[in-house]
Amino acid sequence: MPACLTQLWLVGLRLLETCNYSTTATGHPGSACLSSVSLKKAPSSTTPNLIAAIRLIRLSHHHLPLPLYPASSPPLLSHSVTTKYHLHVQPIAYQDLLHLHQSSLQRGSSAAERPSSRRTAGRGDRSSTTMLEPKYYASSSPTFTKAKIPFSWPSIPNPIPRRYRRRLRSKFRSAQSPASSIASIETSFNPSDTIRALRSHRWSYYDGQYIILIILAIFSLSISQAPGPLIKTGAATLLILALLVPVTRQFFLPVLPIFTWLLFFFNARYVAHVLILAEE
Amino acid sequence: MIGHPFIADLGQKEFETDFAIRFIPPEYRPHIWVKVLPALENIFYGANLSNILSAHKYVVLDVLAWIPYGLLHFGGPFFWAGLMFIFGPPGTVPVFARTFGYLNIIGVAIQLIFPCSPPWYENLYGLAPANYSMQGSPAGLARIDQLLGFDMYTTNFTASPLVFGAFPSLHSGNAVLEALFMSHVFPKLRPLVFCYAMWMWWATMYLSHHYAVDLVAGAFLAAISFYIAKTNFLPRIQTDKKFRWEYDYVERGDESSKGYGYGLTVLGNEDFRHDSSDEWTIGSSSSISSGSRSPIDESQSWEGETLASQHSDTELSEIVVR
Numbered sequence: 001m002p003a004c005l006t007q008l009w010l011v012g013l014r015l016l017e018t019c020n021y022s023t024t025a026t027g028h029p030g031s032a033c034l035s036s037v038s039l040k041k042a043p044s045s046t047t048p049n050l051i052a053a054i055r056l057i058r059l060s061h062h063h064l065p066l067p068l069y070p071a072s073s074p075p076l077l078s079h080s081v082t083t084k085y086h087l088h089v090q091p092i093a094y095q096d097l098l099h100l101h102q103s104s105l106q107r108g109s110s111a112a113e114r115p116s117s118r119r120t121a122g123r124g125d126r127s128s129t130t131m132l133e134p135k136y137y138a139s140s141s142p143t144f145t146k147a148k149i150p151f152s153w154p155s156i157p158n159p160i161p162r163r164y165r166r167r168l169r170s171k172f173r174s175a176q177s178p179a180s181s182i183a184s185i186e187t188s189f190n191p192s193d194t195i196r197a198l199r200s201h202r203w204s205y206y207d208g209q210y211i212i213l214i215i216l217a218i219f220s221l222s223i224s225q226a227p228g229p230l231i232k233t234g235a236a237t238l239l240i241l242a243l244l245v246p247v248t249r250q251f252f253l254p255v256l257p258i259f260t261w262l263l264f265f266f267n268a269r270y271v272a273h274v275l276i277l278a279e280e
Numbered sequence: 281m282i283g284h285p286f287i288a289d290l291g292q293k294e295f296e297t298d299f300a301i302r303f304i305p306p307e308y309r310p311h312i313w314v315k316v317l318p319a320l321e322n323i324f325y326g327a328n329l330s331n332i333l334s335a336h337k338y339v340v341l342d343v344l345a346w347i348p349y350g351l352l353h354f355g356g357p358f359f360w361a362g363l364m365f366i367f368g369p370p371g372t373v374p375v376f377a378r379t380f381g382y383l384n385i386i387g388v389a390i391q392l393i394f395p396c397s398p399p400w401y402e403n404l405y406g407l408a409p410a411n412y413s414m415q416g417s418p419a420g421l422a423r424i425d426q427l428l429g430f431d432m433y434t435t436n437f438t439a440s441p442l443v444f445g446a447f448p449s450l451h452s453g454n455a456v457l458e459a460l461f462m463s464h465v466f467p468k469l470r471p472l473v474f475c476y477a478m479w480m481w482w483a484t485m486y487l488s489h490h491y492a493v494d495l496v497a498g499a500f501l502a503a504i505s506f507y508i509a510k511t512n513f514l515p516r517i518q519t520d521k522k523f524r525w526e527y528d529y530v531e532r533g534d535e536s537s538k539g540y541g542y543g544l545t546v547l548g549n550e551d552f553r554h555d556s557s558d559e560w561t562i563g564s565s566s567s568i569s570s571g572s573r574s575p576i577d578e579s580q581s582w583e584g585e586t587l588a589s590q591h592s593d594t595e596l597s598e599i600v601v602r
Contacts, residue, residue: 172523172525175522175523175525175526176525176526177525177526177527177528179528180527180528180529182370182527182528182529182530183370183524183525183526183527216385253374254373254374254375254377254378255377255381256381257377257378257380257381257382257384257385258377258380258381258384259381260381260385261381261382261384261385261388264385264388264389265384265388265441265442266441267441268388268391268392268441268442268445269441269442271309271392
């Protein structure tokens, strides 16, 4: 899934008719349904009452709350059409669908009415689902995996007792909005996420600011005499890399004007020199 | 070699060897204004506030001035940003960072185009004409270096990249911008953060780094930047929310400037009257103003119970002037 600057909404939705649903989703004008095809392929067309996780990527310029509908009510789609949500359907991987199907069969139809769609909807947090049904998803599931950090944190013993931490955490969790991950922090290290976000970016005049910043930064770097060209090139390369990786991009992109100002300020002494060169 | 202008200003060894020969008289840099700021100071305030404040020096005051000018100025933005990150709506800190950056870029550009000498120049050289070979000065911060016993500011300020960047004061601009953003996110902290800004003002004048005019100009720039950020980009505060994690949506900019309300974007802006007439209330018993598109059950009539009930409709339509 593209995890980009736009806010992501993770909503669980029980699909009564998967085929029917996916055709509607593709019909939506603004939608970039990444995976309606794979949903169609899913064996769910024969089995009703399956769960799909749906991410609604909202247009960034008007943020409207999306109400959570109970699993039985259909108006999610019509709502998303009317308020111009971008609809991205995250397909549940094939084996997950099978698991779901089997577990719902095992628990009988009455229990299948209640599978954790409400829970997924309530929290966007997969661990709660896993806690409910321990063998719900295969551990090798491509859909329900945690975002992995490519390095491990050093194990420093936490001085705060566990029960206080738990209390604090539960306080935070209960205050969290169930429907939105707007406040969450980007954890992806994959540069292709940035490329994808850039592709789906809606260009506006405000993006002209980057041209100004680039001109000013390159000007400042080129008149600068203090570090050699190698260091300057290296720093610029590092910055571009930092802008490519989503984890660092969320910090470096808004901070670009500040970096440009620092470059501009510390190389202001060379402006005289530029004027001299221009005169020659 | 030594006596040539520019050299000391540039302060680089390789400069002296490579470029000294090619120097062209410094007519191509803007004139350095030495008398403008003291004159403005006299016109606006009738006295030189910076000189008055720095007339009597005490160690206690030195430290009191050093804390905001030399420490909080650098650490403050991070502290404020941290607070705004945790307690403000998501998206506040990026707007703060951008505004901060652009404010400073504009400030440095003004300082380059309109170079002015700071108060310490007046103390050292009087009103004699300045040139670009002159070095910067730590002014009052030299006393802090003496007090602490190591060179924290003297070298840096002497080799300052912008010696004649007195106007506008970015110390003031940054402090005021921080105060404005903080009082936007934390309305209750408004007195505190503006005290911080005023503390910074006093410190800059006490340390002979800026005239009062510079401070006001910096604050003015900051206020303009904040106004632009607030009307267009800054996420609105939702008063029932305490932490950033409680927000499930944000609305940016000023409320009045955007036509969007909850769910009303569907209808388009043209569906609403934009004049002062309140005829729109007539429709409030139908689905138009509620914004919902659900079919209306005709049997559930609220006629006679709402503001726009039948008899009041007629009254309203009599009043309305189209």
